Amino acid sequence: MPKEIILVTGSSGLIGNELVPALIKKYGQENVIASDLNEPTNYSCKSVAIDITRPEVISKTVGDYHITTVYHLAGLLSAGSEENPDLGWRINFGGLKNILDVAKENKLKVFWPSSIAAFGPTTPQKNTPQHTILEPTTIYGIAKVSGELMCQYYFNKYGVDVRSLRYPGIIGWRGKAGAGTTEYSIHMLNAALSSGKYDCFLKKDTLLPMMYIDDTIRGTIELMEAPADKIKVRTAYNFSAISFTPEQLTKEIQKHLEISVKYEPDFRQKIADTWPESIDDSAARADWHWQPTYDLEKLVEIMLKQLGTIAKQEVRAQ
Numbered sequence: 001m002p003k004e005i006i007l008v009t010g011s012s013g014l015i016g017n018e019l020v021p022a023l024i025k026k027y028g029q030e031n032v033i034a035s036d037l038n039e040p041t042n043y044s045c046k047s048v049a050i051d052i053t054r055p056e057v058i059s060k061t062v063g064d065y066h067i068t069t070v071y072h073l074a075g076l077l078s079a080g081s082e083e084n085p086d087l088g089w090r091i092n093f094g095g096l097k098n099i100l101d102v103a104k105e106n107k108l109k110v111f112w113p114s115s116i117a118a119f120g121p122t123t124p125q126k127n128t129p130q131h132t133i134l135e136p137t138t139i140y141g142i143a144k145v146s147g148e149l150m151c152q153y154y155f156n157k158y159g160v161d162v163r164s165l166r167y168p169g170i171i172g173w174r175g176k177a178g179a180g181t182t183e184y185s186i187h188m189l190n191a192a193l194s195s196g197k198y199d200c201f202l203k204k205d206t207l208l209p210m211m212y213i214d215d216t217i218r219g220t221i222e223l224m225e226a227p228a229d230k231i232k233v234r235t236a237y238n239f240s241a242i243s244f245t246p247e248q249l250t251k252e253i254q255k256h257l258e259i260s261v262k263y264e265p266d267f268r269q270k271i272a273d274t275w276p277e278s279i280d281d282s283a284a285r286a287d288w289h290w291q292p293t294y295d296l297e298k299l300v301e302i303m304l305k306q307l308g309t310i311a312k313q314e315v316r317a318q
């Protein structure tokens, strides 16, 4: 088999911060290239700067490093995209289109995350099926549905081996939370360790699908390593672990630490209201044996432990 050389875009984000070390561990630091708009400085592998809206820069990097596989994580999350829709579209859809074009020319294998944001207010909200109504109302969701269809098109027409997952809210500790809606959960966990007070921008009963980052990273790599003939969905797989509300998260945190939460819903509530409560991921389970392992209890325990360790290190470094 030819050697796999992997480029990760958006390496400095929440997911990149976990995926890059996981890929280095698995494939070796000489076979992973980390990239972001500004060159990342925190990885043991080679790092480069890539502006995802500039196809010539992507193309040059792919040629220079003999890239065979791209994990294309660069993106602007739901709330950030809603504040600047043109930029959101340019990065989220335009960036993916640039990657797919370079993949077509260079026969690259590609991973790209779609999202629960691909669903909308007309989608069945409970146990949302794999194949269902996709009428999102956010620019982020519109870019995700368009991107899913574009991935399937590049697979059917040009044979690009592109694979995708509809990520739920991802909860991790190594990187900083982006401008998203499900990210309230990470802010609340951080607040529990600092001030013990949190103003939540969602209502307390907003039930959303969520996942601990270790499950996300494992699932993503498992999808990419599955034999091509097992991948029956070439838009994006439903991908699920747990669902909880801000109030349920608060109660779980309170088993460990004191926190008082005020609820002050803002424009992000409207975004959350259009997303499902829970996801049916039986296609992923059947096709490539997806299986999550973290429940809410385990997630809160490990997040508080890891965030607490980081906070102590930061205090020591001051």
Ligand code: SER
Pocket (backbone or CB within 6 Å): 077, 078, 079, 115, 116, 117, 167, 168, 169, 170, 179, 180, 181, 182, 183
């Ligand atoms: N975490 C993302 C967001 O809220 C969902 O894809 O924007």
